[in-house]
Amino acid sequence: xxxxxxxxxxxxxxxxxxxxxxxxxxAIVDTENVDGTVDLLLSGVVIPxxxxxxxxxxxxxxxxxxxxxxxxxxxxxxxxx
Numbered sequence: 001x002x003x004x005x006x007x008x009x010x011x012x013x014x015x016x017x018x019x020x021x022x023x024x025x026x027a028i029v030d031t032e033n034v035d036g037t038v039d040l041l042l043s044g045v046v047i048p049x050x051x052x053x054x055x056x057x058x059x060x061x062x063x064x065x066x067x068x069x070x071x072x073x074x075x076x077x078x079x080x081x
Contacts, residue, residue, distance in 0.1 A: 023068045026079065029058050038075060040066065050075055 013021030030046050031039040037049045038058055050066070056077035058064055065076045 017070075021069060024076075025066045025068050027064055027066050027075075029060050029062050029064055029075075032058060032060055038064075040064070040073070040075070042066065042073075047073065053077065 009022070015021060025042065027040040027042040027047075029038050030041045033039065033049065035049075037051055040047045040050050050073045052058055052075040056075060058075060058078055063079045065079055067074045067076055
């Protein structure tokens with residue numbers, strides 16, 4: 001049986017404006033940039049210059065997990081398929 005941490009997360013990070021404070025999303029890497037950021041294809045829109053966690057391996061056209069907060073994105077790493 002898995003534990004549902006929803007109430008704990010909601011207590012620690014209350015929703016601002018009805019939006020959850022932190023959300024995990026999946027996206028596709030459109031381009032890897034020379035400065036270590038990536039351009040992501042997320043919901044049909046290319047989002048440029050998204051930072052990547054140090055040590056995370058990404059490649060063009062790979063599916064990645066993205067931590068989304070209000071106005072901020074952070075690539076956590078590739079999803080193994």
